[in-house]
Amino acid sequence: MTDKITSRSFTEQHFNTHDGVSLFYRHWPATGSVRRGAIVLFHRGHEHGARMxxxxxxxxxxxxxxxxxxxRGHGHSPGPRGHSPSFATSVRDVQTFVDHIGAAHGVPERDLHVIAQSVGAVLISTWAHDYAPKVRGLTLASPAFQVKLYVPFARAGLGLMHKLRGLFFVNSYVKPKFLTHDPRRIASYERDPLISRPIAVNILLDLYAAADRVVADANAITLPVQLLISGSDWVVHHKPQHQFFERLGSAVKTKLELPGFFHDTLGERDRAPAVAAVRAFILERFDxxxxxVDLREAHLRGATADESRALAEPQSPWSPRGAYWALTRAGLRFGGKFSRGVKLGHDTGFDSGSTLDYVYRNAPEGQGALGRAIDRTYLNSIGWRGIRQRKVHVEELIREAMERLAAQHREVRVMDIAAGHGRYVLDAVAASPVKASSILLRDYSDINVRDGTALIAEKELQHIASFVQADAFNRISLASVTPRPTLAVVSGLYELFPDNEMVRRSLAGVGDAVEDRGYLVYTGQPWHPQLEMIARALTSHREGEAWVMRRRTQAEMDQLVEEAGFRKIAQRVDEWGIFTVSLAIRTGH
Incomplete structure (x- = not known):
C-alpha cells in the first residue's frame, strides 16, 4: 500500500538471487518515444518498494x-521480516538485481541512476564501495550511517546478546509521525500491512559495521553522488553523513541540507524542492x-598511497605506539615457539605461499594443547578467515569460467601466474565437471615450485598439470606461454606490491597471453581491518621485511584490468569487505 497511485502503469515481477531466493520488484516502463535510461529505487528499512x-x-x-x-525480508519478498543472512548478502542482491535489469530489460549498468533512502542508502553506498559499479550516479537520502540509539551502550549490548542468544529481532521504536510531516504518508504508514517493525540483530550489527567502513573509506567511491540530509532527523545522526561527503573520491558530488525535514526525506510534506533537485541531478548526469576518475596512478598520490607510506614509517620504541607494537612482536615470537602457523610465518613470511597453504588447510597444529589453542586463535583471525573465503570465491569463479568455455566448445587451458602451492587451482579443476586440457602453474619461489609439484602428484594430475619457476611481472615471459591459455588466474599477488607500474606490466603480459574471449580471475583487497597490525608486527617473504600493504580500491583494480584488455563480468566479496574476487573476459584493447 502507498499513499499515491502512480499514473504510469507498471508490472510486478521477480528475479532470482544467487542463493535461489525469488525477490519481488515493480517495473514502470518509460512512456517517452526513446528510453534514455532507468532509475532504480531502494527503500528504507522496515518498508518496501511501493513506499517510493x-x-x-x-x-x-x-x-x-x-x-x-x-x-529480502520486506514487502512481497520472502523471508522472515527484517532478516537477511547477512548485510553482505543483501549487497550482493543489489548487484544481482542490476545484472537482471540489464539482462531482462536491456538497460546496461552505465544507463542506470540509483536513488536510495536510509538503510537502502547504506546498502547502495556499500555496493558502490565494494563492487565499483559504473552507474551514472547515486542519490542518497538520509543514509543511516549511524542510527540514534537512545539506550547507552546499546550496540555493544546487542553484540553480546547476539553471541549469547543467537539470532533475535529488535523492533523499531520510530513512530510514523517522526518520519514525515505529511499526514497522508503518516496515515498510509500506519495502515500498511507490509510495513514490518522487526529487524534481525545480525543485520543491525552488520549495518553498523558496513557503515563505519564505508564512511571511513568513502574516498574509494568515485561515482557522482548527490547527498540529501534531513535537518531534523530523529532517526540517524548527521555527523557521519557529512564525513562521508567530505571523504568521497567523486569528481562530482553535491550536498543538499533540508532544514526541518524528518527522516523520510523524499516522503516529506514539502518535498517538492528536494525532488526537483534530484530530477535536475539525474538529467545533468545523462546530459x-x-x-x-583515473586511478591508475593511485600508488603515487591519494588516500591509499598516503596510508601505505604512513604504515611504512618506523616508530620510536619509546613512544606509546612503538612500545605497544614492540610488545605485540614479542608476543608473536613467543607464540611461534608453540604454534606451527606462527612459526611458519616467521620462517617463510606471513604472506608466503607456504603460509597461505597452511591457512587454507585450517587445521591447528602446535606443541601440546597450548600450541594448538594459540594456532586456533591465529587461524581464526579475521584476515585469515577472509583469505579462506577468498579461496572459496576463486574456486567458484574458476569453475564458472570453465563452464563458460565448455558452453562455447573451447578448450580449458589454465595458467596461474603466481600460484603459491596451487591448491585453489587444483581443487577448483578437480571439483569441476568440465575437464581441463592443460594446467600451467607458475611461481617465482623455488619452495612453491617444489611443494606445488608435489601437490600435483598427490592429486594425480601430472598428465595435464605442470609447475615452472617464472616471474609474474615479466611481460615477455607471460606473453610467450604456450599453449595460449583460455583462463588466467592471479590470486593474492598484486595485493603484495604497491606499485601499479609493476601490476600494469604483469597484466599486459596476461592480456598478451590469453586468447580473445578468454577469461581472467583476479583478486583485490580494497579494505582490511588489520593493516597496521600486519605492517607493525608481521614480516614479509621478502627477506624478513615488514609486510606493508597498499590497499587498491575495487575501482582502481578494475581500471588496471580494463587497461589490459579485459572487462569485468562477475564479482564476489567476503562478508567483511576485505577480499574481492572478479571474473573478466578478454575483449581486446
Missing amino acids: AHLVDELDLPDFDFFAWDA APVPA
Missing part, C-alpha cells in the same frame, strides 16, 4: 524506466556523463 512509488510521477522523467524492489 510516488517518485515515479513526481520526478517527471517520461524517458526513463523505473524499478523498485522489495528487499553530460562524467568520465571515470
Whole structure:
C-alpha cells in the first residue's frame, strides 16, 4: 500500500538471487518515444518498494524506466521480516538485481541512476564501495550511517546478546509521525500491512559495521553522488553523513541540507524542492556523463598511497605506539615457539605461499594443547578467515569460467601466474565437471615450485598439470606461454606490491597471453581491518621485511584490468569487505 497511485502503469515481477531466493520488484516502463535510461529505487528499512512509488510521477522523467524492489525480508519478498543472512548478502542482491535489469530489460549498468533512502542508502553506498559499479550516479537520502540509539551502550549490548542468544529481532521504536510531516504518508504508514517493525540483530550489527567502513573509506567511491540530509532527523545522526561527503573520491558530488525535514526525506510534506533537485541531478548526469576518475596512478598520490607510506614509517620504541607494537612482536615470537602457523610465518613470511597453504588447510597444529589453542586463535583471525573465503570465491569463479568455455566448445587451458602451492587451482579443476586440457602453474619461489609439484602428484594430475619457476611481472615471459591459455588466474599477488607500474606490466603480459574471449580471475583487497597490525608486527617473504600493504580500491583494480584488455563480468566479496574476487573476459584493447 502507498499513499499515491502512480499514473504510469507498471508490472510486478521477480528475479532470482544467487542463493535461489525469488525477490519481488515493480517495473514502470518509460512512456517517452526513446528510453534514455532507468532509475532504480531502494527503500528504507522496515518498508518496501511501493513506499517510493510516488517518485515515479513526481520526478517527471517520461524517458526513463523505473524499478523498485522489495528487499529480502520486506514487502512481497520472502523471508522472515527484517532478516537477511547477512548485510553482505543483501549487497550482493543489489548487484544481482542490476545484472537482471540489464539482462531482462536491456538497460546496461552505465544507463542506470540509483536513488536510495536510509538503510537502502547504506546498502547502495556499500555496493558502490565494494563492487565499483559504473552507474551514472547515486542519490542518497538520509543514509543511516549511524542510527540514534537512545539506550547507552546499546550496540555493544546487542553484540553480546547476539553471541549469547543467537539470532533475535529488535523492533523499531520510530513512530510514523517522526518520519514525515505529511499526514497522508503518516496515515498510509500506519495502515500498511507490509510495513514490518522487526529487524534481525545480525543485520543491525552488520549495518553498523558496513557503515563505519564505508564512511571511513568513502574516498574509494568515485561515482557522482548527490547527498540529501534531513535537518531534523530523529532517526540517524548527521555527523557521519557529512564525513562521508567530505571523504568521497567523486569528481562530482553535491550536498543538499533540508532544514526541518524528518527522516523520510523524499516522503516529506514539502518535498517538492528536494525532488526537483534530484530530477535536475539525474538529467545533468545523462546530459553530460562524467568520465571515470583515473586511478591508475593511485600508488603515487591519494588516500591509499598516503596510508601505505604512513604504515611504512618506523616508530620510536619509546613512544606509546612503538612500545605497544614492540610488545605485540614479542608476543608473536613467543607464540611461534608453540604454534606451527606462527612459526611458519616467521620462517617463510606471513604472506608466503607456504603460509597461505597452511591457512587454507585450517587445521591447528602446535606443541601440546597450548600450541594448538594459540594456532586456533591465529587461524581464526579475521584476515585469515577472509583469505579462506577468498579461496572459496576463486574456486567458484574458476569453475564458472570453465563452464563458460565448455558452453562455447573451447578448450580449458589454465595458467596461474603466481600460484603459491596451487591448491585453489587444483581443487577448483578437480571439483569441476568440465575437464581441463592443460594446467600451467607458475611461481617465482623455488619452495612453491617444489611443494606445488608435489601437490600435483598427490592429486594425480601430472598428465595435464605442470609447475615452472617464472616471474609474474615479466611481460615477455607471460606473453610467450604456450599453449595460449583460455583462463588466467592471479590470486593474492598484486595485493603484495604497491606499485601499479609493476601490476600494469604483469597484466599486459596476461592480456598478451590469453586468447580473445578468454577469461581472467583476479583478486583485490580494497579494505582490511588489520593493516597496521600486519605492517607493525608481521614480516614479509621478502627477506624478513615488514609486510606493508597498499590497499587498491575495487575501482582502481578494475581500471588496471580494463587497461589490459579485459572487462569485468562477475564479482564476489567476503562478508567483511576485505577480499574481492572478479571474473573478466578478454575483449581486446
